[in-house]
Amino acid sequence: MAKVTMVEAITMAMAHEMERDPSVVVLGEDVGLNGGVFRATQGLQQRFGKDRVMDTPLAEALIAGISIGMAAQGMKPVAEIQFSGFIYPTVDQMINHAGRLRTRTRGRLHVPMVLRAPSGGGIHAPEHHSESNEAMFAHMPGIRTVMPSSPSRAYGLLLAAIRDPDPVVFLEPTRLYRLNKAEVEDDGKALPLDTCFVLREGEDVTLVSWGAMVHETLQAAAKLGEEGVSCDVIDLATVAPIDFDTILESVEKTGRLVIIHEAPRNCGVGAEIAATVAEKAIYSLKAPIGRVTGYDIPMPLFKLEHDYMPSVDRVVKGIRKVLEA
Amino acid sequence: MKTFNLPDLGEGLQEAEIVSWHVKEGDVVKVDQPLLSVETAKAVVDVPSPWSGKIAKLHGKAGDIIPTHSALVDFDIEGGAAAPASAKKEDAAAQKAAPDSKKSTPIAEDSGTVVGNVPTSNAVVAETAIIRKKQKLEPQRVKALPSVRIKAKEMGVDLAGIPPTGKNDTVTLDDLRNAAGGGNRGGSAPSAPAARWDVPAKRTDVKYGVAEPLRGPRRAMHASMTKSRSEVAECTLFDDADIHNWMPGQDITVRIVRAIVAGCRAEPELNAWYDGEKLERTIHERIDLAMAVDTPDGLIVPILRRVESKNAQQLRDDLNRIKEATRNRSVAPADMKDPTITLSNFGMMAGRYATPVVVPPQVAILGTGGLRYDVVPVMGGIEVHKRIPLSITFDHRCITGGTACRWLAAVIKDLEKAQ
Numbered sequence: 194m195a196k197v198t199m200v201e202a203i204t205m206a207m208a209h210e211m212e213r214d215p216s217v218v219v220l221g222e223d224v225g226l227n228g229g230v231f232r233a234t235q236g237l238q239q240r241f242g243k244d245r246v247m248d249t250p251l252a253e254a255l256i257a258g259i260s261i262g263m264a265a266q267g268m269k270p271v272a273e274i275q276f277s278g279f280i281y282p283t284v285d286q287m288i289n290h291a292g293r294l295r296t297r298t299r300g301r302l303h304v305p306m307v308l309r310a311p312s313g314g315g316i317h318a319p320e321h322h323s324e325s326n327e328a329m330f331a332h333m334p335g336i337r338t339v340m341p342s343s344p345s346r347a348y349g350l351l352l353a354a355i356r357d358p359d360p361v362v363f364l365e366p367t368r369l370y371r372l373n374k375a376e377v378e379d380d381g382k383a384l385p386l387d388t389c390f391v392l393r394e395g396e397d398v399t400l401v402s403w404g405a406m407v408h409e410t411l412q413a414a415a416k417l418g419e420e421g422v423s424c425d426v427i428d429l430a431t432v433a434p435i436d437f438d439t440i441l442e443s444v445e446k447t448g449r450l451v452i453i454h455e456a457p458r459n460c461g462v463g464a465e466i467a468a469t470v471a472e473k474a475i476y477s478l479k480a481p482i483g484r485v486t487g488y489d490i491p492m493p494l495f496k497l498e499h500d501y502m503p504s505v506d507r508v509v510k511g512i513r514k515v516l517e518a
Numbered sequence: 519m520k521t522f523n524l525p526d527l528g529e530g531l532q533e534a535e536i537v538s539w540h541v542k543e544g545d546v547v548k549v550d551q552p553l554l555s556v557e558t559a560k561a562v563v564d565v566p567s568p569w570s571g572k573i574a575k576l577h578g579k580a581g582d583i584i585p586t587h588s589a590l591v592d593f594d595i596e597g598g599a600a601a602p603a604s605a606k607k608e609d610a611a612a613q614k615a616a617p618d619s620k621k622s623t624p625i626a627e628d629s630g631t632v633v634g635n636v637p638t639s640n641a642v643v644a645e646t647a648i649i650r651k652k653q654k655l656e657p658q659r660v661k662a663l664p665s666v667r668i669k670a671k672e673m674g675v676d677l678a679g680i681p682p683t684g685k686n687d688t689v690t691l692d693d694l695r696n697a698a699g700g701g702n703r704g705g706s707a708p709s710a711p712a713a714r715w716d717v718p719a720k721r722t723d724v725k726y727g728v729a730e731p732l733r734g735p736r737r738a739m740h741a742s743m744t745k746s747r748s749e750v751a752e753c754t755l756f757d758d759a760d761i762h763n764w765m766p767g768q769d770i771t772v773r774i775v776r777a778i779v780a781g782c783r784a785e786p787e788l789n790a791w792y793d794g795e796k797l798e799r800t801i802h803e804r805i806d807l808a809m810a811v812d813t814p815d816g817l818i819v820p821i822l823r824r825v826e827s828k829n830a831q832q833l834r835d836d837l838n839r840i841k842e843a844t845r846n847r848s849v850a851p852a853d854m855k856d857p858t859i860t861l862s863n864f865g866m867m868a869g870r871y872a873t874p875v876v877v878p879p880q881v882a883i884l885g886t887g888g889l890r891y892d893v894v895p896v897m898g899g900i901e902v903h904k905r906i907p908l909s910i911t912f913d914h915r916c917i918t919g920g921t922a923c924r925w926l927a928a929v930i931k932d933l934e935k936a937q
Binding site: 196198200230231232276315316317318319322343345346367368370371372373374375376385388389390391392394428438439442445446448475476477478479480481495 | 633642644645646663
């Protein structure tokens with residue numbers, strides 16, 4: 194079994210699916226000759242040719258638009274946006290077409306495309322390179338939003354995203370691309386979408402996180418574990434639609450919930466989780482729901498980015514507040 | 519001879535690896551001519567020459583890692599005319615180099631990004647990621663609204679033992695009240711019986727949560743305490759007077775006043791005014807004793823005049839008079855002016871010792887706590903004696919600790935007399 198980083202797992206998933214399914218194509222800026230700015234498509238053009246791994250002009254609206262067109266006509270495009278801050282020109286295409294073509298055509302056409310983009314901060318990048326904008330996509334009907342938090346989930350979820358008959362925005366935490374390695378077997382086994390993954394089981398408090406913040410959340414859970422506090426740690430994985438069954442079941446067990454995300458707090462995905470838990474599990478809550486999030490400001494430039502992103506200490510503090518309530 | 523240092527090729531990179539040299543020692547180069555290719559964490563870039571001149575020495579060979587800002591190339595500049603500040607030129611070179619980075623050829627080993635710094639490690643992590651089977655949990659956990667939970671916490675009731683009657687098997691406020699009141703309709707007793715817990719009712723004469731301006735005596739207190747805090751170097755000494763030997767019928771307050779007179783006779787320096795700006799001290803012969811009196815309106819401090827010249831009966835009459843005047847708020851301003859020393863007799867409510875605050879220009883204030891029975895060693899045995907706790911605060915700017923101790927010793931000696 195190969196020991197791979199998250200970015201290598203992503204390459205592996207695309208290569209596997211291109212090998213298996215000739216309708217899968219990869220497109221984006223610098224994805225061919227250059228192998229992608231983060232090297233996620235390294236070697237794919239050499240292996241599958243220029244017809245299936247296409248360098249596009251620097252035009253994100255075009256990348257999304259032709260992906261939708263190809264997808265509607267039976268291809269399975271996997272498009273890369275270089276940085277999440279440059280994803281906004283695709284929004285018109287995604288919200289007006291990708292998300293509604295199935296509805297508009299009463300199911301005659303559908304859009305099996307994947308829009309991949311790096312996401313989140315922590316790599317000391319310049320402005321526009323560090324945003325967490327998953328809530329924006331989560332708010333768009335008809336589109337799945339997925340954020341992996343480990344090499345194996347990146348592999349399994351990307352396979353599932355490519356195979357899914359509908360559009361998936363696949364946001365890859367840049368900070369995790371090479372943070373560590375894991376043993377991932379290139380067996381072509383997809384993981385289920387719309388499903389949470391429980392990474393640590395506990396009784397006292399439910400922690401829900403996704404993307405890069407899963408790492409701070411797990412460290413916080415380990416720290417509190419040393420003090421005898423047992424945390425049920427849930428990786429959301431699919432940010433929209435949310436697998437509320439797993440979350441509600443856990444909250445009914447623990448009675449306490451803390452949501453951790455890097456994106457700004459206001460109207461973040463955490464708000465949706467908190468609202469639904471309040472609607473459906475308020476009788477089980479022993480304490481107010483807590484959130485540990487980024488701030489409601491533009492992501493700061495890199496000298497201050499670590500003040501912005503929730504640290505392990507901030508997460509621990511947020512959990513304690515809910516435990517002591 | 520000039521030395522060209524490796525410029526920062528962008529984003530604060532710490533080092534670069536030499537891929538290949540395009541020039542060799544002895545070559546004559548022109549400004550902007552590529553000197554070498556280096557590989558940074560970003561990409562392979564060409565570094566242009568900042569100057570025209572002859573290459574004197576190349577620092578490093580292909581494969582070497584060069585820290586940013588360390589020597590790269592030595593130049594022999596023609597005519598020795600110093601080119602403009604090298605730093606500027608280096609920056610210019612860096613600027614030139616940086617935009618080229620995107621054009622450079624793909625590279626096998628790189629940091630995997632064109633911007634920033636992707637954290638990298640080879641650490642292999644193992645994780646377990648469980649997909650939970652959806653199953654209905656047996657309703658063993660208590661279901662209740664947060665408001666009910668808070669109420670239960672306040673009442674000290676464990677919700678677990680209360681039979682739920684609400685929708686979806688929730689424990690309602692009524693269930694809680696019934697359980698707390700002992701009316702367990704279901705017959706099963708709560709696992710933890712509600713403990714009786716009497717919280718005193720809140721005061722109705724207080725305005726809660728409203729900012730109110732300080733008035734009257736409280737305003738005066740603000741002024742005098744602030745002045746004291748900013749001027750006086752306060753030091754407080756504690757001791758007790760053993761009044762076990764008192765004859766019956768002693769008037770405690772009057773005895774304390776007499777003891778103060780005794781203290782001031784022994785050490786008159788505490789019966790004084792001090793002007794901290796002029797550094798002048800005025801010791802008084804007369805003892806005008808201010809008595810701090812707590813009233814609903816705040817602290818009022820009327821004065822017993824010339825206490826050194828009065829007998830017990832006169833002091834008692836004066837005390838009664840000022841007590842009455844204080845109670846009906848008829849103390850004249852003149853009766854609160856220019857005391858020479860202050861007594862704060864706080865002990866009738868609670869408190870043993872205190873650090874009473876000196877009000878300038880006075881230099882001392884005595885605090886007397888509540889009388890209490892103490893266990894005292896007497897002749898190798900133990901007896902229980904009544905004692906008065908004493909706290910004397912003095913202004914250490916003009917009074918020494920020794921003086922204050924002697925003053926307090928005289929007070930105690932007088933207080934401990936039988937009558």
